[in-house]
Amino acid sequence: xxxxxxxxxxxxxxxxxxxxxxxxxxxxxxxxxxxxxxxxxxxxxxxxxxxxxxxxxxxxxxxxxxxxxxxxxxxxxxxxxxxxxxxxxxxxxxxxxxxxxxxxxxxxxxxxxxxxxxxxxxxxxxxxxxxxxxxxxxxxxxxxxxxxxxxxxxxxxxxxxxxxxxxxxxxxxxxxxxxxxxxxxxxxxxxxxxxxxxxxxxxxxxxxxxxxxxxxxxxxxxxxxxxxxxxxxxxxxxxxxx
Ligand code: HEM
Numbered sequence: 001x002x003x004x005x006x007x008x009x010x011x012x013x014x015x016x017x018x019x020x021x022x023x024x025x026x027x028x029x030x031x032x033x034x035x036x037x038x039x040x041x042x043x044x045x046x047x048x049x050x051x052x053x054x055x056x057x058x059x060x061x062x063x064x065x066x067x068x069x070x071x072x073x074x075x076x077x078x079x080x081x082x083x084x085x086x087x088x089x090x091x092x093x094x095x096x097x098x099x100x101x102x103x104x105x106x107x108x109x110x111x112x113x114x115x116x117x118x119x120x121x122x123x124x125x126x127x128x129x130x131x132x133x134x135x136x137x138x139x140x141x142x143x144x145x146x147x148x149x150x151x152x153x154x155x156x157x158x159x160x161x162x163x164x165x166x167x168x169x170x171x172x173x174x175x176x177x178x179x180x181x182x183x184x185x186x187x188x189x190x191x192x193x194x195x196x197x198x199x200x201x202x203x204x205x206x207x208x209x210x211x212x213x214x215x216x217x218x219x220x221x222x223x224x225x226x227x228x229x230x231x232x233x234x235x236x237x238x239x240x241x242x
Contacts, residue, residue, distance in 0.1 A: 011084060018077035019179035021070040022172050028067060029169065030198075033205040036145075040212070043142035043221040047230075050141050054229040071120070078113055105171035112168040119161035126154070139225040139233055146220045149213035158210045166203035170195050 038045045054060055105112075127144055130136025136144055149155045173195030177187065212218045226233035 011081070014077045014080050014084075015179050017073050018081070019176055021074040021077070022176060024066065024070040025074060026169065026173065026176075026198075028070075029165075029202055033202050036209060037205055039142060039145055039209055039218060043140060043223050043225075046142040046145075047140065047225045047227070051227045051229045071117070075113070075117065078110065082110055105167040106175070108167060109171055112164045115161065115164045116168055119157075119165070122157070123161075138231045139227065140221075140223075143220050145209070146213050146218055149210040150220070152214065155210035155214050159207050162203055162206040165206075166199045169199035169202060173198055 035049055038049050125131040126133065126148060127141070130138070130144065133144070133148070135147055149158065174191050177183075177191045177194075182191070209218075
């Protein structure tokens with residue numbers, strides 16, 4: 001008897017998983033970028049923002065679980081689709097295809113996807129866990145970011161990764177409409193404008209942060225903070241619960 005068709009076993013189902021998880025990740029990147037812009041409001045604003053994310057008990061962990069499931073689902077569906085495509089066309093195209101509205105971004109999706117995954121792993125080690133960062137202070141996300149970006153090598157890694165992310169978001173945003181059935185060429189201009197506009201704004205916001213630190217417009221603070229939500233406080237003399 002035939003195996004029941006499931007979401008995971010059909011190409012349409014796999015693309016649906018890719019579209020839903022992609023939308024969740026896109027939403028996260030927009031919200032995260034807006035949160036990061038608080039760097040320009042100063043250390044207190046960033047500290048308070050980090051505390052507020054942890055104030056509603058359990059919400060941060062639920063969001064983290066949804067994010068992790070989305071990253072894994074997205075990577076699995078990408079890997080599955082690339083493998084199925086390769087099996088369906090063992091002989092590669094003689095000439096690069098030029099028929100896709102976002103062609104260069106489309107062809108480099110697997111590469112930009114892997115780069116973004118590596119970037120996220122590095123980024124969590126750098127700013128959430130503070131691996132290898134001597135002055136990492138969980139109470140002071142502002143200084144963690146500013147001290148990090150004061151190192152030109154780290155700033156350049158962030159800038160390059162965020163530019164590559166924009167290519168991924170551009171094609172992803174465009175292809176998302178196709179997954180929803182909006183594949184009529186009549187809508188190509190609108191889809192391109194939407195995907196390019198949104199990917200451009202996200203990248204502009206994220207790249208502006210290391211650039212403003214490198215340019216000396218944002219400097220480290222000597223302020224200290226201590227809120228139990230953010231874990232242990234740095235050293236004596238800090239007023240608890242500030
Ligand atoms: C210049 C741009 C960025 C800055 C300044 C930045 C800043 C930060 C900071 C300060 C944290 C730690 C928050 C905390 O522990 O309270 C963080 C966590 C994180 N960031 Fe970013 N971020 C940037 C871009 C991105 C991008 C583009 C992505 C995804 C593609 C991303 C994904 C994450 C993830 C997954 C976490 C871990 C969240 C958690 O704690 O579970 N970030 N970021």
